[in-house]
Amino acid sequence: MLFERIVAEGLAHNSYLIGSGDEGAVIDPRRDCRVYLDIARRNHLVIRDIFETHRNEDYVIGSRELSNQCGAEIWHGAHMPFLYGKPVKDKDQFTLGSLGIEVLETPGHTEESITLVVRDREVADEPYMIFCGDTLFAGDIARTDFFGQERKAEMAGKIFDSITGKILPLGDGVIVCPAHGAGSICGGTIADHPFTTIGYERQTNPLIRMGRDAFIAQRVTESPYLPPYFRQMERYNKDGAPLLVRNPFPKDLRIAEVNEYRRAGCQIVDIRSPTSFGASHIPESLSIWREGLASFMGWVLDYEKPVILVDDFNLDLDQIARHFIRLGYDNLAGVLAGGFPAWTKAAQEIAAIQTCSVWQLKERLEKESPFLLDVRDIKNWRAVGHIRGAHHVYVGELPQHLSEIPKNEPVVVYCDAGFKGSLAASILARNNYRTITNVIGGMTAWKQAGFKTER
Secondary structure (H helix, E strand, C coil): CEEEEEEECCCCEEEEEEEECCEEEEECCECCCHHHHHHHHHCCCEEEEEECCCCCCCCCECHHHHHHHHCCEEEEECCCCCCCCEEECCCCEEEECCEEEEEEECCCCCCCCEEEEEEECCCCCCCCEEEEECCEECCEECCCCCCCHHHHHHHHHHHHHHHHHHHHHHCCCCEEEECECCCCCCCCCCCCCCCEEHHHHHHHCHHHHCCHHHHHHHHCCCCCCCCCHHHHHHHHHHHCCCCCCCCCCCCEECHHHHHHHHHHCCEEEECCCHHHHHHCECCCCEECCHHHHHHHHHHHCCCCCCEEEECCCCCCHHHHHHHHHHCCCCCEEEEECCHHHHHHHCCCCCECCEEECHHHHHHHHCCCCCEEEECCCHHHHHHHCECCCCEECCHHHHHHHHHHCCCCCCEEEECCCCHHHHHHHHHHHHCCCCCEEEECCHHHHHHHCCCCCEC
16 A cells, blocks of 8 residues: 655645555545656556545635546545536445545535545554544644534534544544644644644644533634635635636746836735844735745735745745645736845835844833734734733734724734744735834744743
């Protein structure tokens, strides 16, 4: 049996390729799908089937793209009217060489969610591993809020019943292969484990151990963040995302071309560090550091206006482009040729955002009272504490809460370490806030310095 886990960094997304003999199947492929074809060719496999465990919300599913390149059949749950592929129902069976694949309907995260039970009949008829999508995670259970407040209790009950009634009875030794790992927005406290087992989750997963009624009671009170790009992903993944028709590597753009895009209206994403961005950047740029692209572009970018990247040295841009592809941003126009140094050498217009250390902030707060804006997520705001007098707005939701931020007084922004603060500051600057300061080091540095926090 061949087994490969393919991780899409940034999204904490797991897809899988399994094979036996000369036949292979892919589960929940990402849109940049060359990796599956390469693995199959190295192992002399033909990818025959593509399974989707559910309609994903946080990335573009790559099933149509992969099928277009290898001819495999696409299968997904029957309880959604997909415009592509074929439906499967509970207890449907597939054969892949010596492997048997059984479909279990496991609704809760979504209505059409399925779990795939794999048996290696060359060894035994007992279940060996499962691919459960976003139903069960290591140490967590997937979110159940996508159908609105009025259905939270219903969907929480469904996912708990799916896990306890269909997954747990498969046996404690069965390997669990979820679609996400630690850091995914589809879970709250996913453990940093590449795999888990049914027995381990039965014994250690606090959400399973609390029981059905307590689980539902907790879930109806939760309101996880819902990035606006999720709606685009839901449409793409129900109707079928457009096939890629261009080279994903960003095109080099001359300064004159960048300025032409600016005049027509575009989105400039500066992927440099917060300190570099603060010192100087192209006016109206958004500051999203490299490692934060997958997590935050979907909060602040639209799918219509062209996107232009700005970096220092334009390194590893192929990986950067993949983040855009996986989230369905086919409007990536290119990258500033020569990086930001080329822009400054050409005497082009620049803007800046003030930065400060926590020591400077402490001194400033003893003398004046700027509007102090904390843009961390609500969990850190509550668990770690905050600086006295701070106002809280999560950075992803900041564009919808600008009316709460005064324009007639200085604004000081802080986050965990300065990166989300730089994004927040750039959002404010794009909306004509003029006196902005980003705290480099954020709450991490504030606590390291021994300064007091409140809760």
